[in-house]
Amino acid sequence: MNLAYVRFRGGVHPPEHKEATEGRVVVRAPVPERIVVPMSQHLGAPNEPVVAKGDRVRRGEVVGSVEAMVSAPVHSPVDGQVAGVVEVPLAPGLRSRAVEIVPDAEQDLDSFVTLERSEDVKAVVRAAGIVGMGGAAFPSAVKLQPPQDMRISTVILNGCECEPFLTADHRLMLEQPERVVRGGRLIRDAVGASRVVIGVEDNKMDAVEALRAVAGDDVEVAALPTRYPQGAEKQLIWTLLGKEVPKGKLPAATGALVHNVGTAAAVADAVDRGKPLIERIVTVTGAVARPGNYLTLLGTPVSALIEAAGGLVEPVGRVVSGGPMTGFALGVLDVPVTKGTSGITVLRADQVPPEVYGDQPCIRCGRCAEACPIFLRPYAIGIFATGGDWSRAEEAHVLDCIECGCCAYACPTSRPLVQLLRRAKQAAMLKGAKQ
């Protein structure tokens, strides 16, 4: 089927750096000595631990849950013994309670405690603890229940993987396209939509072909122009459907629902095999000895995963959870891999822009505004944020910022725009919460 695509405004084309891992078949990362399962691996209410020190747990068993609607339970990825409930740092700099587990020496990673069978896909997705695996980590079961006044007609699966360095979704689509397509159909039927489109950037034509080979007539596979941030929800809806998400509204207001391809595969696993979300593919790349794509048990420390990839290769400039555009620089390497961890990118010293402190001059070149896909004025919001003028930052629509990093990438004076915008967003949200 021929689709007419609408090019989104703004965006950038950073070097892709995907060559180190895009040809690497997914291999399993070793079981680490300790697994740390955070209670907060999603947006929404954190879980409460339901196990205690000394308990035996089995792979797939729930170790944390909560009744709150916007939440997702967490499960043990191994057979083992609970060492205790601890507090751990997470990649975005927050801390979370976590269940620490010492894995048994013998593990059967082909089996797990299966979910209760149910005809209700939304209930299965919730019980499996599935969240958006592209990085947003929003509980998927909540997304499957859009407001009653919003009818979903199209399910879009996001296989763009536009973030530089990362290839986990690429390998998934290439190696297991059936799981992705099956998940798309399940999501379509669960929300009563009539159409599924899988959007993939055209720098991954082998994945497009692999998906098309199994898609049948009822699932469309669209090869989209490679341009960052093509995989952002609003940009994807605009490109594929020519519809703009109204300001302050959910994407569902356009009749579209976007899920990541990894999320779709997890939905297929949950429904067809009763498998909870206990592992995921993580790209480990950059300055490591063996860059690759690793099937990783959730709760594996990043340090162990880097070891699995052969260790760091000097000189290391920065270790990022995710990719360089939207990822989080890690201060410590003992943070655990969580459901939203798509990659670990080790940047060399010469790939890291110089650290900018204080007020780097803005030369009013306007490049940040040209690059912004949301039509914002990042330079102005940056100046408001530097001066602590949160009201004016809010008036300049900082809350619409998707933190894509295009503005910072385009800025010739390396102003730390994303940090400034994040700070302004947090201040605006805090103000909203207090009102």
Ligand code: SF4
């Ligand atoms: S202001 Fe926000 S949305 Fe616009 S380019 Fe910068 S990070 Fe992206």
Ligand code: SF4
């Ligand atoms: S790109 Fe940088 S220097 Fe240019 S206007 Fe934006 S903030 Fe100022």
